[in-house]
Amino acid sequence: MRKPLIIILMALCLSSCNVDMLGFIYTRSGDPDARFAQSMEYNAKAGFASITVPADEYRVYVMTDAHVTEKETANLDGFVNDLKADNTAAPFWINLGDCVNDKGQLGVFQSHIAPLEEAGYKHFPTAGNHDIYFGEWPHWIARFHTATYWFEVITPSRGKDLFVSLESAGGTLGKDQRAWAEKILSEARGQYSHITVFTHTHFWKRDNTQFSTGNYNLEETYDLADLFSRTGVDVVLSGHDHATETTIYKGVRYETLESLKMKDISPGYNIFTYGSTIERKYIPVE
Numbered sequence: 001m002r003k004p005l006i007i008i009l010m011a012l013c014l015s016s017c018n019v020d021m022l023g024f025i026y027t028r029s030g031d032p033d034a035r036f037a038q039s040m041e042y043n044a045k046a047g048f049a050s051i052t053v054p055a056d057e058y059r060v061y062v063m064t065d066a067h068v069t070e071k072e073t074a075n076l077d078g079f080v081n082d083l084k085a086d087n088t089a090a091p092f093w094i095n096l097g098d099c100v101n102d103k104g105q106l107g108v109f110q111s112h113i114a115p116l117e118e119a120g121y122k123h124f125p126t127a128g129n130h131d132i133y134f135g136e137w138p139h140w141i142a143r144f145h146t147a148t149y150w151f152e153v154i155t156p157s158r159g160k161d162l163f164v165s166l167e168s169a170g171g172t173l174g175k176d177q178r179a180w181a182e183k184i185l186s187e188a189r190g191q192y193s194h195i196t197v198f199t200h201t202h203f204w205k206r207d208n209t210q211f212s213t214g215n216y217n218l219e220e221t222y223d224l225a226d227l228f229s230r231t232g233v234d235v236v237l238s239g240h241d242h243a244t245e246t247t248i249y250k251g252v253r254y255e256t257l258e259s260l261k262m263k264d265i266s267p268g269y270n271i272f273t274y275g276s277t278i279e280r281k282y283i284p285v286e
Contacts, residue, residue: 032174049151057275064096064239065259097128097200168201185231
């Protein structure tokens with residue numbers, strides 16, 4: 001009798017907390033191939049970005065897991081203010097997803113990052129699981145247009161760096177995006193000084209902090225790890241776990257980043273400096 005009662009109490013608690021039960025219990029929320037097709041439809045019209053920076057070394061602001069609500073935007077505002085005040089920063093920033101915590105908040109997030117767009121900073125986001133829960137993916141596409149794409153950064157004399165966004169909000173890339181990633185990364189091998197892949201879901205699961213919304217299955221993890229290794233990827237950036245972790249596997253550096261979420265133990269963001277090497281600095285939010 002105790003077990004059914006516990007299940008009922010958990011369900012009541014989760015529903016009162018505005019949790020997407022399907023997304024929470026069933027990792028594969030929605031069809032990743034369908035989401036990929038929508039991203040590609042936009043990319044076909046918009047093309048891919050090429051950014052020229054004035055020096056061979058540049059600093060990229062990277063944030064993840066802001067989980068904003070109408071009442072919890074202070075950490076995101078701190079990130080925005082820090083980036084705007086840094087005249088040494090690159091003219092773009094990377095967002096690893098989970099912009100919002102629940103339904104109907106993407107507009108809140110977008111309004112709070114608007115000052116960066118107005119200041120000329122280009123936003124490169126990928127979607128997290130919370131960004132597709134509650135059927136929010138159409139709203140993501142309407143606001144941010146794509147979650148799978150690439151862009152390059154051109155330096156004066158060091159060559160070019162490639163950045164590839166992969167959408168892993170449902171805990172998998174799906175078949176079509178996996179094939180696209182193979183094509184893009186294989187063609188890029190040897191053509192770029194540094195190759196960075198960024199996505200939401202982290203690859204090396206050390207615990208169950210994300211419960212069932214956690215990670216790729218083991219076969220996909222090792223398949224992608226092999227792909228990244230043999231195509232010369234330097235670093236893979238991800239969030240989702242709300243904790244900092246660095247893992248080196250088959251010559252590829254995996255950086256799981258701390259969240260920006262208010263009420264987390266040590267919220268903050270990271271600055272990655274691209275030069276002859278790629279260096280990371282964690283910045284706590286005051």
